[in-house]
Amino acid sequence: MKISNSKKEFSRAQKVLVGGVNSPVRAFKKVGGTPLVMSRGRGAKFYDVDGNAYTDYCLSWGALILGHAHKEVVAAVHKALKNGISYGTTTKAEIDLAQTITQHIPSIDLIRFVNSGTEAVMSAIRLARGYTSRNKVLKFDGCYHGHCDDLLTTAGSGVAFLASSTSRGVPPAHVQNTLSIPYNDTQEFFNIIERHRKELACVIIEPVAGNMGVVLPKKGFLRTLRELTHKHSIILIFDEVMTGFRTNFGGAQADWGIRPDLTCLGKIIGGGFPIGAYGGRRDIMKRLAPLGDVYQAGTFSGNPVVMAAGVATLKNLNSRLYKQINDTAEHFTKDTNAFFKECHVPAHFSAYKGMMSLRFRQSEVYDYSSAQAASSGVLYAKLFHHLLKNGIYWPPADWEAFFISSAHTLSDLKYLRNKIVEFFKAK
Numbered sequence: 001m002k003i004s005n006s007k008k009e010f011s012r013a014q015k016v017l018v019g020g021v022n023s024p025v026r027a028f029k030k031v032g033g034t035p036l037v038m039s040r041g042r043g044a045k046f047y048d049v050d051g052n053a054y055t056d057y058c059l060s061w062g063a064l065i066l067g068h069a070h071k072e073v074v075a076a077v078h079k080a081l082k083n084g085i086s087y088g089t090t091t092k093a094e095i096d097l098a099q100t101i102t103q104h105i106p107s108i109d110l111i112r113f114v115n116s117g118t119e120a121v122m123s124a125i126r127l128a129r130g131y132t133s134r135n136k137v138l139k140f141d142g143c144y145h146g147h148c149d150d151l152l153t154t155a156g157s158g159v160a161f162l163a164s165s166t167s168r169g170v171p172p173a174h175v176q177n178t179l180s181i182p183y184n185d186t187q188e189f190f191n192i193i194e195r196h197r198k199e200l201a202c203v204i205i206e207p208v209a210g211n212m213g214v215v216l217p218k219k220g221f222l223r224t225l226r227e228l229t230h231k232h233s234i235i236l237i238f239d240e241v242m243t244g245f246r247t248n249f250g251g252a253q254a255d256w257g258i259r260p261d262l263t264c265l266g267k268i269i270g271g272g273f274p275i276g277a278y279g280g281r282r283d284i285m286k287r288l289a290p291l292g293d294v295y296q297a298g299t300f301s302g303n304p305v306v307m308a309a310g311v312a313t314l315k316n317l318n319s320r321l322y323k324q325i326n327d328t329a330e331h332f333t334k335d336t337n338a339f340f341k342e343c344h345v346p347a348h349f350s351a352y353k354g355m356m357s358l359r360f361r362q363s364e365v366y367d368y369s370s371a372q373a374a375s376s377g378v379l380y381a382k383l384f385h386h387l388l389k390n391g392i393y394w395p396p397a398d399w400e401a402f403f404i405s406s407a408h409t410l411s412d413l414k415y416l417r418n419k420i421v422e423f424f425k426a427k
C-alpha cells in the first residue's frame, strides 16, 4: 500500500502542528506508524491523500452516524451557507434543533448549545455548583468527560495513557473538589455519599462508558445513583456526548429508564460539525444567564450552519435505521465472539449495540482496572495495522470505541469479521 503522500503531508504537519495533530490520539502513538492524512469521505468509506480507500469505523469519533457526506446533511449545510455563515443572534435552526432534542429526550426541558462536548460538561458542572451552592464533583474512574481541568483525574481515552493519569498544568486546587471511584462499584458509591453528601454538587457519569472501551452499567447501578442523588439533592449528570442518539432517540437514559437532572450531548447532534449541548430540569437550567446567576456564553454557540447539519442528521434518524445499525452490530459482535470462544482466543467484544470495543481476554470488563487487565497495546497495534492494510480504519488506540453508521452494510461487517479471524488464526 502506497502512503508516500500521507508521509509527506504528515512531515509537513509536524513542522507546524504539535505532534502533527490537533488531538493527541490521532498521532498513532498507541499503534505506531504514520498517521494517514485523509482527503475525502463518502458513506462508510474515506480516502487518504494517496487515494487508498478505507471502511471507516472511527467515524469522526462517533459523530457520523449517517456516514460521511450524507446527501441531505450536505444539502442542508449548503442551503444554510448560502444565507450566511454566522449571525450571533437567535436563528430558526437552533430553535428547530432544540425542539427536536427536547422532544426526544424527556428529561431535557431546556437546552443550551455550545461548541464541544468538553464545553458542555464544563458548563453543566458550573451550573450544578451554582444551583446547589456546593463544590464537590463525583466522577468514575475511566470515564472521560473532555479536557476540562476539574475532571482530568483517572480519566479514560487519551488521558489514561499519561504517566500520572492526570495532565500536568492542572493546579491541585482544580481537582481538590473532584472525587473519583470505580465504575459499577455500588458499595463505594454508598460510602462516598455517606461521607460527602453535604458537599457534593453533582455526580457525573457516562451511563455507558465508552472511553475505557465500552463498559455497560451493571444491573441496578444507574438506578442506585439516581435514588441516592435524589435523596440528597445532588445533581445527577449523564454525559451522553458519545451515547446520545447512538442507539435510539432517547440515549442510554431511555434504554435504562433513568431520568438524570442534566444531560450533556455532542458528536451526533452536530452531524459532524463542532457542537456540544447541555440541558435538563427547568428549575436548574433557569439558573443560567440570562435568566439566572450562572454565567456561560459563546460567540459561535448555536451557529446556523452547525444547527442545520444537526437538524438534517436527526431528521434522517428513524426507528428502522436504528434497528438496522443495532442489529448489524449485534450480529457482528455475537458472531465474532462465538469465534473467539470456539477457538479459545482470549478476546471478546464488549458492546453497546453500534458502539463497540475489543478486549484481550474472555472475562467481562466492568470497570477501569478490569479494562486495564483486558488491554493489549502490542497485539492491538498489530491488529490495527493488519486491518489498515486490508482497507479497514479502526481507532488508533484500543480504548477508543469503534462505531458503525447507517452506511455500513452486512457485507462490510462480514469482511471485518473475516479479517479479524484471519489475524487471530495466523497468530
Ligand SMILES: Cc1ncc(COP(=O)(O)O)c(C=O)c1O
Binding pocket: 061, 116, 117, 118, 119, 121, 144, 145, 146, 147, 206, 210, 211, 239, 240, 241, 242, 266, 267, 275, 276
Ligand atoms: C463521553 C464524552 N464526554 C465528553 C467528550 C468531549 O467532547 P469533545 O471532544 O467534543 O470536547 C467526549 C469526547 O470524546 C466523550 O466521549
